[in-house]
Amino acid sequence: MALLSLHNISIAFGGTPLLDNISFEINKGQRICILGRNGTGKSTMMKIIAGINAPDSGEVIKETGTRIAYLPQEIPENVAGTVYQTVAGGAGPAGELLAELNSLQSSGEREKTTQLHQSISEADGWQVQNVIERVLSLSGLDGHAEYSSLSGGIKRRVFLARALVKEPDLLLLDEPTNHLDIESISWLESFILSSGITLCFVTHDRKLLKRLATRIVELDRGIIFDWSCDYATFLERKQALLDAEEKAWELFDKKLSQEEIWLRKGIKARRTRNEGRVRALKRMRHERSLRRQRSATASMEISEAQRSGVKVLDARQASFYYGNRAIIRDLNITISRGDRIGIIGPNGCGKTTLLNLLLGNISPDQGTIERGTNLQTVYFDQHRAVLDPQKTVWENVAPGGGDTVFVNNSPRHVISYLRDFLFTSDRANSPVKQLSGGERNRLMLARMFTTPSNLLVLDEPTNDLDTETLELLEDLLGSYSGTILVVSHDREFLNNVVTSLLAYEGDGFFKEFIGGYDDLQEQLATQKPAETFKKAKPQKESPPSQRKQKRTFREEQEFKALPGQIENWENQLNEITSSMADPQNYKKAGFAADSARLSKELQEKIEAAYKRWEELEEIEKANNK
Template identity: 50%
Template sequence: MSLISLEDVEIAVGGPPLLEHASLNVEPGERICVVGRNGAGKSTLLRLLEGSLTPDAGRVRRREGINVARLEQAIPKGVTGSVFDVVAEGVGRLGALVARHHELSRRLAEGGEAPELAAVHAELDAHDGWQLDQRVEAVLSRLGLPAEAPFESLSGGLSRRVLLARALVSRPDVLLLDEPTNHLDIDAIAWLEDFLREFGGSLVFVTHDRAFLRALATRIVEIDRGRLTSWPGDYDDYLRRKAERAHAEAQENERLDRRLAQEEAWIRQGIKARRTRNEGRVRALQALRREAAERRSGPGQARLTVAEAERSGRLVAEAEHVDYRIDGRPLVRDFSTRILRGDRIGIIGPNGSGKTTLLRLLLGEITPDRGHVRLGTRLEVAYFDQHRAVLDESLSARDNVAGGEEFLDLGDGRRRHVMGYLQDFLFTPERAHAPISALSGGERNRLLLARLFARPSNLLVLDEPTNDLDVETLELLEERLMDYPGTLLLVSHDRAFLDNVVTSTLVLEGGGRVGEYVGGYSDWLRQRPAPAATPARATAGSREPQRPRGRGGKLSYKDALELEALPERIETLEAALERATAAVNDPNLYERGRAAVEAATAELERVQTELEQAYERWERLEAERERLAGGG
């Protein structure tokens, strides 16, 4: 028998139904990931499974005696007390008694008075509460949580770990997790993956983290336009089968529309049709009309447009032997790097390690204690920081982006009407005019991106841009960033996002060390100093922080392959440069018009830049190879 069953459930929260005739069974031991657009009803589905929400129609059945626990998407307000107190709340009324006994015992151990302790002790004896005390202690130990720390003093990531402990201490048969990776750093996400693989109950979770999804899900449940569809298997299988279904649905809709158009043309023949009409055919036409009217259109495709400024100089930023401390603690130590136009750099590190500080150093917003940072020329910076970015709550979504103007200047001579621009970010006219307070977390993040991308830039700085975005919007953002002609600095804990976007990574490895690696997150895992090391626990070494690490007196395998391939690439680029130079020098070029001249000039500049970068990379790797070979 299923643990929880939804039978023909319907529910609406204003507007179209979030779920229509939805059915779902949660079986013992499975791990279900719920996917769908922002606002599709994923959190609503979790609340239905939990029992905190009642459907408008249909039934929700639960196996008698099962225990269901839910971790909410947002950290709830008003949670106070020690970590022990908060976790103990997960076992109900006796949990409060256990927490009280813990507090009185601590007070007594510190030399204070605890006159109630005997009475609390007796009540725990009477209700066999000691098992609960041991259970709370065991969960705190397993999750590495500080029992006495005040909950309100914790970071976002640690707070969510405490709330997870509160859910787990009740020993749930079904655990419901709503965006569990929000506010967690990469280490914490990896820990959570391992923990949930060993969890013995059933798991239903919502996440935008595709690496997390791929690691855990045994079944995908999709919410799309009120329909709930179950897809057995992993995420990649779901994507393939979903594409096949979308193609079939489009063909069926096209067939329906074609037939409806034919029947409408027949009925419009007027008197001729009325004289010869077939009553059955008329009824069939009416049925076709109803079917077309009831068809709920797809959610639309996001189209993210990034405004572009004039190209920056070739050098964007250069740091030389930079040190920076906060309260005596080294965040950055002896750090050097060179960022060139077109680089896409990811910044990785645990929460609190100094990722945002490193960004501000590279942008010249703060002055290093030692060393210096040199910025390039013609920089136009657009900065996204979801924790510091502020939307004007008194304005609509439209006015937050356009400031009352009708048109936006997106650079390079492109102008867009603000409503058309916001539709690209999935804002309907109704939502575009809605007050900010009415927007969901995902909508607010899309609006922040819309406002950011409306500003022409050639240096894009994104500090945790992926939280609350649905997977489809995430993938589109990836595409736009990969096509962005400027320079990108990206802080993110989303491993798949880093792998798909960045070309190199800066890793805060602890003690002020900043390592530089070619590639994204997965490349860093292969190149990092030792398999056990993480950004928070890497051990000190003799490696220069700004260079790829060599092992055993030679380049890494990946760097050695790159060095071997570079001479051939340089020859290819030199030949391409000759052709591009000849094209620009061809007198006939200028007879073909301005567009042809600009295209040829742009091609020459592109090849020149790529050739310079290839030479520089070859020189850097060759110097590193010689250094490692000589033991220096």
């Protein structure tokens, strides 16, 4: 028997059903990922499974005694008490008693404490306490910390621990990686894989999906599709289904059109012997009226400014302190036009501070940061603070008023422009406070892309975006000719967008690595632990590891991008060489030293890129032998 089954479930919030007569079951040991565009009902379905929402019709059948724990997409912010008290509260009545006892430990109320000890013993609560302490330890949480003092990512980990202390038979996770750092996501993956727990989850994190999902189900236009395959196969089968659906609709519409022409011929169609054909036509009309068209695909365009100077940012021994604590220590990096830099590290390590330091919003306490010429920066804030929740979508994307925005100097009506980001005319007039997380993200992108830029700064842009919109954003950034700085926990996004990473190493140090997230893991895997730290002594180059004789998808994308990247760096080098040939430029302070250093760095990048190109060519040659 299934742990839980949905039978003929329907629910609507006015108008077209969000879930339309769907049936679905969860069997023990499965790890099921629910996919679908934003707004297709994924979270609603999760809440029905969790018993939080009731469907309009249909039934939910749960095996007797099945314990379900649910981690919602939105984590409560204003929770009083310690981490221990918050986590213990998820363990039922015994957990609530333990949380109360924990809150009284420093109060000295002996009589109340004695009563609680008695109640906990009667509820078999000491066994529950062992579970709570084990989960806190596995989660890496400090039970004494005040919940209100934690970052968003740690708060999410606390509520995950709160769900786990229930020792559920079925764990429901709605966008569990939002606001988690990469280390926490890796821990979550390892924990779930080792626990053997039955899991149903919603995610936009394709790495998490690929590693955890043993089954994929998709919500599309109110209907559920069950795909028992991996993600790559799902994408292929899904596209084949859409192509077949489009062909079937084309044939159906052609047949309907022919029947309508026949009916309009008049008297012959109304003879008794043709009444069956008329009834068939009516059924076709009804079937056509019930058809639910697939939602439009987002269509984005970035407004680009005139290109910046060759040197975009140059940090030398830059440090920033908060009190006596070094948030950023001895940062050295040169960012050139066209570079795509990802920034990764644990929550609270200073990634956003690093962005503000590079952008000049705060000044270094030590060292220098120079910014290049003609920089036009657009900043995507992870907290979406630039959006006014009281104003409408329209008013936020056109804050100056009016009904026109300009994208790459071309005028667009606001409604037409917002449709590119999947906002209907009704939604365009809705206040921002009514939007979902995914809609707010799309609105931020819509607002951001109307401003011409040659430096895009993105702080966690992938939160709440569905995978389709996420992949479109990746393609858009891939064709952007400016420079990109991005903070992200999305490993697949980093693989597909950035050319190098600034990775946090501890104690305020960030170190640059060439390539995306997977490239970083390969580089770290070949190093001894001491080599990953800033002060470590250099080691001899290790011999190349045995490679599989075929390029991966990531390597194929890298191979295709390398010629353009090399050309860009060579053009920059030519510009510097030309400027160094002009005697007038040497009147500028520091010109000779800066130009020589930048020229050397570009030459090293070009040399490394050619070497990498040759390596990738050799892999393919070996495969073709």
